Amino acid sequence: MLTDIEIASQCRMRPIKEVAAQLGIDESEYEPYGHYKAKLTQPLFDRLRGRPDGKLVLVTAVNPTPAGEGKTTTTVGLGQAMQKLGENCVIALREPSLGPVFGVKGGAAGGGYAQVVPMEDINLHFTGDMHAITAANNLICACLDNHLQQGNQLGIDPRRVVFKRAMDMNDRALRQIVVGMGGPLSGIPRQDGFLISVASEIMAILCLADDLHDLKQRVGNILLGYTFGRQPVYVRDLHISGAVTALLKDAIKPNLVQTLEGTPAILHGGPFANIAHGCNSVRATRLALKLGDYCFTEAGFGSDLGAEKFLDIKCRQAGLAPSAIVVVATVRALKYNGGVKKDALQQEDLAALQRGLPNLVAHVQNMQQYGVPVVVALNHFYADTGAEIAAVGACLDELGVPWAVSDVFARGGDGGTDVCRLILEACRQPSHFSPIYSEQLPIEEKIAAIAQKIYGADGVDYSAAAQKQIAQIAALGYGKTPVCIAKTQYSLSDDPAKLGRPTGFRLQVKEVRLSAGAGFVVALAGDIMTMPGLPKVPAAESIDIDDEGNITGLF
């Protein structure tokens, strides 16, 4: 089979103006970025305001293997399949980060015959949103350190700065740094660090903001740190909310591209699914719902991370309600959850698969708790055996959950029509979406609700620091916001070694942080990497460009 970039480069893309025209978008309602990308502008939002929404379908997954389970690929492929079925479907996805592109993962624009294109643009700078977010983040930091240098009128304690610099790169050497060295003209020395930009609160804010007005308010609300008198300092105290928002004036516009089969796709924003809420922007989803009869969207990692946050944070804040949820499962991931090492996942192992199936059951039941019809897409890998697929099917049949094999990586939209027929059926059923917890509860009770209802924990333990932080956040008036739990993606629990459907554990919350601009509280359970490192042989060593500008080695 061809590589992803070979397949993508063989695609004859339609000019983006044709894709826009198909959706009824006028030339005055978008800005082209080259011939195959466009930014969708405010006049489009304004015109569509009164139009009824299409149906929202969330694609999530079981707990993944380190290689990922093809959730983006499945989402793209199912969108293509809807088009094959004659339905008007718009896909809403996150934008890739450069860090993983040059690190391990390669591209993040789908795979095989289910990709969004132009894939090399999407995987590199795309329309510049990630860079705008990085710049906005770092303008705040430069102004903060300048404030310290220029007399520190606000009395900010340099040891209590909580807002970090950002870079869209996997660069472990920047995780913990000392800035301001070099004497009196070069700043106040203090400990600092860089986040990868997708872990920045600016990214979370951009993805949750209703519009420019809301964006500027949220930017102003970002907590920077505390004064020597332990009072909070926010971005608005530096008088730069306007300048930071000006840097985001184009980044707030969702990006229109297409799949290999010409299905419209809106890619916008890309927050991490652990430290942040892990799904594309509210604005992109809203637009896709106005433009399509169906909007297919995805949330990061397994349903315990991305989907929970999509439902409890994004849908709650934005007033969205999904009509159906697709849980992507793979034989590989279920065997991994059954204890098979990642190098041995190619071999049939029905016993391990049986041990792993409770993980799938947990994810399905978790999603059903939200009152939304659930469908399972079994994403086909070439090494899957008929017996393995039958075993998964038997489990799901017993559970009474509709399922079908998705083979979109190898077959494009044609490989997804079986799943889509089930989705269409699910969308005809009533959906009674409601979040899993009330945001009015105390912070500890919200964390406990997620831990018990979604993770299957017996309860939650808090470190002394976390208890203090919770009290402080409540005292600042942020006790009634949703909770964003940062934990490993490899387990329903907070321990990556606990596979399958773990029981008999308590969630260990070590630290609680306030993302006041994003409007949620982050509870950290375990060591969460907010700045990844590169592997021994980074993907960067395989990427090349020839004299004509053709890129190889992206996958």
Added chain:
Amino acid sequence: MLTDIEIASQCRMRPIKEVAAQLGIDESEYEPYGHYKAKLTQPLFDRLRGRPDGKLVLVTAVNPTPAGEGKTTTTVGLGQAMQKLGENCVIALREPSLGPVFGVKGGAAGGGYAQVVPMEDINLHFTGDMHAITAANNLICACLDNHLQQGNQLGIDPRRVVFKRAMDMNDRALRQIVVGMGGPLSGIPRQDGFLISVASEIMAILCLADDLHDLKQRVGNILLGYTFGRQPVYVRDLHISGAVTALLKDAIKPNLVQTLEGTPAILHGGPFANIAHGCNSVRATRLALKLGDYCFTEAGFGSDLGAEKFLDIKCRQAGLAPSAIVVVATVRALKYNGGVKKDALQQEDLAALQRGLPNLVAHVQNMQQYGVPVVVALNHFYADTGAEIAAVGACLDELGVPWAVSDVFARGGDGGTDVCRLILEACRQPSHFSPIYSEQLPIEEKIAAIAQKIYGADGVDYSAAAQKQIAQIAALGYGKTPVCIAKTQYSLSDDPAKLGRPTGFRLQVKEVRLSAGAGFVVALAGDIMTMPGLPKVPAAESIDIDDEGNITGLF
């Protein structure tokens, strides 16, 4: 008078496709970025290859005041004036950096009625070139630190890394930092620092590269540091030249915009004029020469910095030859050179002006040394008196140099026609351009040639370190490249306090660095700031954006 952004926002821009069509550029030869910006692509270069070049006119200046002398404004306004005279002129300029925009200087897209537009886009992210350069720079750094972390097979000495990280921001706290703190999983601790992106060698390389092939070669040649055995390590040794170049695949395409009066302008690249060579890309200039009968371009700071490098580095490497040179002078700058403090420049002071005039004479004579006809544009400021203007004119008349007042800030193109008539006359004269030194000379002799012929120094003194570095660079085989001298912009000498036309001094070279990718040797005379700081009240505090996306406070 209105502010710059008010004037710019009142401009009815022509769609960029009209500007392109006026230049005979086909739709297949550019990529639109919104409706008012476009990137010019390789097919355009290919088609125009055989077309004869227009005439190249360089705009430079006397030594500036800290507020700048309106060189960009003059270049833009003169381009507009050429259009008023019915000439086909294309302007080639540098792209602004975000650092100054949020710091002191405000925008860098001209001023008053001589601006390039859309000014807020140009001053913010524009088409993303600056961010691509930053990302390319930092990919190198991440891979370098990853190499150290993953066993350091090349034996790189972490104390002898010379390539720094980059950010497009004024952020003094990043000048000197310690990276890799936090224990064995978070890198090797070492001293590092950030440059502002415009001071990065990647920027210099992008601006000197002929094409993608040349760009990749140059990227591979960047010197990263030395091994424990004192052997040089280059980017190519990390096997990432292709990945770094892939990040620059769009940044290498020049950007087409327009002036307030619709004159085509190509903005591309923006290297510092001290540590780097201070002018827009070779590709932009070449394209402007193919598309216009005249290309007006500018080089940073005074002629001792930007123009010398334009002529001795860029024109030499790219095989360009200017037909005329415009020296921009202001009454303000000449009074400043005559010893007037910057707060008192508004008052008439003929005695100070007389003391400052030798500075103008020096710049004119310096440029005449290159064998190119010289014209002086006296850029008018509202506080200039008739007596002051007459005094400058008398001096120039005595020198036999054609001059005229330029009033493009207040009057747009109409304010520049007098100067343009002189330029047209100059372009009809023979030009016998040749660089001021032979690149075959030893490094010390090249530095001495610039110091004596341009700065008026009696000679050059080298620190012990600089002598050692020169020997090392020659031993590495880079002794026959041009020299890029980094020194203060406020004096012809290396001492910002020596105003006017200083004599009786020797240039003090403290350090010599190799920019092997750019293809020049940097000699540092004085403390050169490669990462500026923000002022006590940064411009960021004045910048705002309203709910409709209108930006205020850019100037």
